[in-house]
Ligand SMILES: Nc1nc2c(c(=O)[nH]1)N[C@H]1C(S)=C(S)[C@@H](COP(=O)(O)O)O[C@H]1N2
């Protein structure tokens with residue numbers, strides 16, 4: 001084999017090893033998030049994990065909202081959860097210093113929130129219960145364990161299901 005081919009093959013093998021490593025890290029984060037109800041919070045080069053206990057330590061809100069789903073039409077549900085801005089505050093993140101919160105879900109669905117929106121009263125929630133029951137994981141046919149609810153988004157396109165990551169920028 002000539003040297004060039006050898007070098008190319010070596011490079012490709014290393015690239016495959018690196019990519020599969022990165023993919024396994026992602027897979028682990030996804031699994032922990034789904035099975036243990038963990039949210040990953042990325043802020044200033046840190047990757048923090050937010051546990052269910054952390055979420056329960058914040059002020060809890062219960063409210064009604066109309067769910068519009070492709071499968072079942074419209075249904076009014078009662079949701080329970082916390083406000084995103086309370087979580088940021090509890091994490092020591094100054095909302096005035098934030099320009100965007102990029103929310104990512106298990107399936108890659110991404111919803112971007114502007115800082116103004118995050119600061120609004122009674123708008124952006126992270127919920128974990130619907131009609132008194134914990135949101136199930138995607139695998140179990142649910143939209144949890146966490147779901148983003150933006151009350152002012154009436155059609156629900158931005159209600160990020162299987163919420164996994166908050167990237168604070
Ligand atoms: N993670 C995630 N969240 C999502 C979506 C999605 O594909 N993935 N679809 C959005 C859209 S377009 C709608 S209308 C609502 C309801 O979608 P459903 O009817 O498929 O549950 O969820 C929103 N949230």
Ligand SMILES: [Mo]
Pocket residue numbers: 157
């Ligand atoms: Mo939709």
